Amino acid sequence: MQIAVTFRHMESSDAIRNYVEEKLDRVKKYIEEPIDAQVVLSVQKKINHRAEVTMVAKGLTMKSTESREDMYAAIDLMVDKIERQLKRYKDKLKRHKVDSGTQRRLEKTIFAATSVDEGDGSPEIIRSHSFSVKPMSVEEAVMQMDLLDKDFLAFTDDNSEEMNVVYRRKDGNYGLIVPQGS
Template sequence: MQIAVTFRHMESSDPLRDYVEEKLARVKKYIDEPIDAQVVLSVQKKINQRAEVTMVAKGLTMKSAEEKDDMYAAIDLMVDKIERQLKRYKEKLKNHKGSEGVQRRIEKTVYSAPSFDEGHNEPEIIRSNSFFIKPMSVEEAVMQMDLLDKEFLVFTDDRSEEMNVVYRRKDGNYGLIVPHGK
């Protein structure tokens, strides 16, 4: 497992770094693939200790962040949360057979809002990414959206091979957008 620990608004600490590595070693049992973990430990407003992790393994991305008044407690809560997510993911994978459908490449572009408001002919592009999305079931898409802590997820349905969108509604439930042809 590759673990990168970044310290923000605080001194770098080898004991904290070792503690993070020791705690994150627990999650290896849930994923066989190589894992890349980015951990950010920070102090906010001089009292809030925040621990965040973003883990990527085998096309799966998970995020967890916790805040406490003690950094070690924040790390413990962060690791517990990511471990619960991985347990839930592994259970769902047991119940769901993976699809070997065609992966699609999508492009994500972020535009500057003022460029639209001010009536410019061409919108200003802030950031653009392209990536592949694998076919998955609606349940797997909802789970992936929860793991990423996102409000919506674009995915290819593993049965119909159509592009769909699952999103979190304001009432806490989930919505699904399924495009229909002509």
Template sequence: MQITTTFRHMEQSEALKSYAEEKLDRVKKYIDEPITAQVFFSVEKKIRHIVEIVITAKGISTKASEATSDMYAAVDAVIDKIERQLKRYKEKIKAHKPSTDGNGRQISKKIFEAESIDSSSEPVVISTKIETAKPMSIEEAVMQMDLLHKDFIVFTDAGSSNINVLYRRKDGNYGIIEPQQS
């Protein structure tokens, strides 16, 4: 875990820095490596001690802050907040795990050589891969797409059993391509 600490309006403290690093080890069990954590310690009006932690890992980013009259208590409180957020996130992922009951439809993914498409001859296939378009709801597809950092996802609609394509638009919204029944 890569941890950076910043002290604002206060003297640097090795004891406080090592205490925060020790407490941050508790969150490793919830998320995969590599993990980067930024810890900000600040004091306002000499009595308000604020700790803010930003954690970034593969597929997840979380932030929490806490203000108390004691810096060590603030570290404990913010670590508890982060742990609750990560537990909730992990439970959400488990609840939305794609089903492996074989209801998905097989789709073929082909990669073509670019020059062969531009020419008038038959396109040259570089590779072909068979994948399963897993059944899921639109909400699950959005979550999977965000977790995998993809711009689109092909899935089987759990309600209609049709193949759909969900994509991220340039304006930040989502679009869906679904077949029309005639």
């Protein structure tokens, strides 16, 4: 885990920096991927100690901010809050696990823009990638799309076993494309 600690309106302290690193170390059990944590510790109006963390892991961004009269108390509460968020997220992922079902194999192909724009009869393939798609619910597909930080995700619906696409709309909501039978 990479932790960057920034001190604002207060002197830098190795003791506080070590305390933050020690406390944030306990959240590693919730996420396996490399974690990047940005911590900002600040003092406002000489009595309000504020601890703020932004964690990025697996395309997931989580934030926590706490203010107290004591910096150590603010750090403790901030870490407790981020740990609760990660635990809730991990539990949500576990509930959405699908044990059985058929997997489909998809192939993603990227074409050169010039070959498509010029109207050539044969578009130039830049890269091709195939991958397995496991059946999942719409909620799990949205969660996976957010985890992967993608704008859309093709998936097999676990109820209908049809290929669906979930996508992020410009207004921040989500859209679902479901094929119609012929």
